[in-house]
Amino acid sequence: MKIITLENAAQIGEQLGRYYVDFVKAHPSCVLGLATGATPLPTYAAIVKAFQAGEVSFADVTTFNLDEYCDLPKENKNSYYTFMWQNLFQYLDIKKENVNFLDGNAADYDAESRRYAEAIRAAGGIDLQFLGIGRNGHIAFNEPADAFTDEPFRVALTQSTIDANSIYFDDAPMPHYAMTMGIGSIMRSKQIVLVATGESKAQAVKGMIEGEVTPRLPASVLQQHADVTVYLDKAAASLLG
Numbered sequence: 012m013k014i015i016t017l018e019n020a021a022q023i024g025e026q027l028g029r030y031y032v033d034f035v036k037a038h039p040s041c042v043l044g045l046a047t048g049a050t051p052l053p054t055y056a057a058i059v060k061a062f063q064a065g066e067v068s069f070a071d072v073t074t075f076n077l078d079e080y081c082d083l084p085k086e087n088k089n090s091y092y093t094f095m096w097q098n099l100f101q102y103l104d105i106k107k108e109n110v111n112f113l114d115g116n117a118a119d120y121d122a123e124s125r126r127y128a129e130a131i132r133a134a135g136g137i138d139l140q141f142l143g144i145g146r147n148g149h150i151a152f153n154e155p156a157d158a159f160t161d162e163p164f165r166v167a168l169t170q171s172t173i174d175a176n177s178i179y180f181d182d183a184p185m186p187h188y189a190m191t192m193g194i195g196s197i198m199r200s201k202q203i204v205l206v207a208t209g210e211s212k213a214q215a216v217k218g219m220i221e222g223e224v225t226p227r228l229p230a231s232v233l234q235q236h237a238d239v240t241v242y243l244d245k246a247a248a249s250l251l252g
């Protein structure tokens with residue numbers, strides 16, 4: 012793992028946004044794995060700024076999002092579909108048909124998992140995957156578990172995740188289930204960037220980088236990936252030895 016520690020979240024957004032712009036310019040038909048939550052927002056803002064300055068086009072880019080809530084209408088303000096259109100896609104020239112999400116309201120979750128896995132394979136796999144990390148060490152919605160998962164699946168969210176994300180649910184109960192890419196789907200990405208900002212992530216970051224590889228701290232599996240860059244702010248890096 013390559014570790015880059017910067018002063019704050021804004022600096023990470025600037026630097027990583029620049030990395031994405033250069034990556035898409037060099038690989039205009041690339042496949043990006045994207046994440047939601049507070050962590051990617053500064054990076055997405057930097058990408059939008061560069062797009063609006065005419066520096067880069069997303070016309071041939073394909074995206075796959077990591078996860079989506081179950082039992083929440085796609086149009087709800089807290090769906091990850093809404094999040095991505097509001098914070099990134101609406102500003103870009105990306106084609107709607109090139110944007111991929113898991114369907115959290117699928118009638119058959121197993122069929123939906125297979126559909127998503129196959130769509131990723133058909134696109135040639137993910138070139139560059141963005142990850143945040145949960146306070147409990149989750150990546151996407153792969154919660155601490157007895158074994159690493161592989162393909163996308165439906166997951167029961169843990170109380171830690173429900174506590175962390177329920178702040179956004181002021182008009183509807185927070186869903187307790189989600190569809191998520193599995194650990195295998197994430198690990199098959201050619202390149203991964205993980206961003207962690209804030210003191211609440213410091214313990215999980217320490218475990219991910221310095222701890223044993225265990226499904227009890229899912230992000231620790233990234234130690235076994237050949238091309239991972241971790242961007243930390245000072246607070247998230249504060250417990251590293």
Ligand code: PGA
Binds near residue numbers: 048146
């Ligand atoms: P956050 O979530 O970016 O909102 O902190 C990250 C995560 O839970 O993976």
